[in-house]
Amino acid sequence: MISLPEKHALFLGCLIPMMFPQIELSARKALAELEVECEEIEGFTCCPEPWNFKGTDLQGWLKVASANLKKADDKDMTITTLCNGCSATLKEARKIEGGDRMPLHAVELLYRDLGIEKIKATVKKPLEGIRVAVHYGCHLLRPSKVFKTDNPFTPLFLDELVEALGAVSVDYQDKMQCCGRASSADEIKTGLAKRKIENVEEADADCIVVTCPACFEQFDLGQLLINRKFSENHGIPVFHYFQLLAVAQGFKPEDLGFGRHRMDVEKVFA
């Protein structure tokens, strides 16, 4: 084991373990490969989710988030999430309520605590030639005064993490645009996803990389819905960062549950 400054409690949230467990599978394999020990804590609930729950009950949202933070504090652990929404809620609650252990997204753990060289050292099958469109997702970066992750408009750290795998991070139009998932207006929700997919295609990218299950659903299932609604034929594979990391570390794509994706991913690794 390498010595980390903090003990990490893996906060899975709802969507990843219950809708996209293939993301959890890759994350567990990849973190183990990096010798990061993430312990489980019993009794975590929904973070709670920062649009509908927070939008209807701010005080309740803060109470429940604080209860989740306390469960990790009591064990002297720092919460690590795989979801932008979870990290947004828990970081903001921490800022409001105070306390030393600022929760973090697992990609921040990789970049900040482990470092690029440590990631590179575990890469056995570099993703050479794969063109990746990086989508940070709003709640990984903003509000920047709370998160202090990276520049809220021209971040680099996720691009660097992608390139550490041997892939190329391609630039594309409106790269920092929101996925649209949290809007209740269909023209906004669908419009933003469609524009993102078209911009990614325009840049000739092989896949999209996200760090959030909501963005993942918006683009993966979203392309299926856009294809039906507009009689189009989009098919850009979508990955959570940890899925690409696991493949680069040498885990076989067929063992990582990619069959659960709506957009076929096989062509990326062919």
Add this chain to the structure above:
Amino acid sequence: MELDLKFRNELPELEEAGKTVLCFQCGSCVADCPASSFSAGFNPRKIVLGIILGDRELVGAGSPIWECTTCYTCAEVCPQEVSPTEAITALKNVSTEKGTAPENVRDIAEAIKSTDSVIAHNKKIESMRAELGLDSAISREGGVIRSILSGE
């Protein structure tokens, strides 16, 4: 339009909604707003103006506040450090208290309060996890959030 300058004092302070009074209507928030680019009815500058002037229609049924994607772009670009995203969240809370929040939003929030999860836990989820060799450590019985909220 009926206006009530005291309306802004009714917004929950948790979200720094009080800072909206500093807005000088430059429109930077609209220029970069992804929601505004698809919906002419959604305009964060006008929403903030509505808060300052006290337009209670903002918390009425069919208000555009629910169209916000909560991306916080407006908050990042605002030269006055106003956060329209947070102000909108505060408006949503008042709308919920008044009973004018969209039904699907209320349903999702209530479902989370009942099940402790965005998605109700079921056997299908467990078999899907088992297929991938993942254990069932995520089982949620429900009731935890309710007891936190009731202070038990």
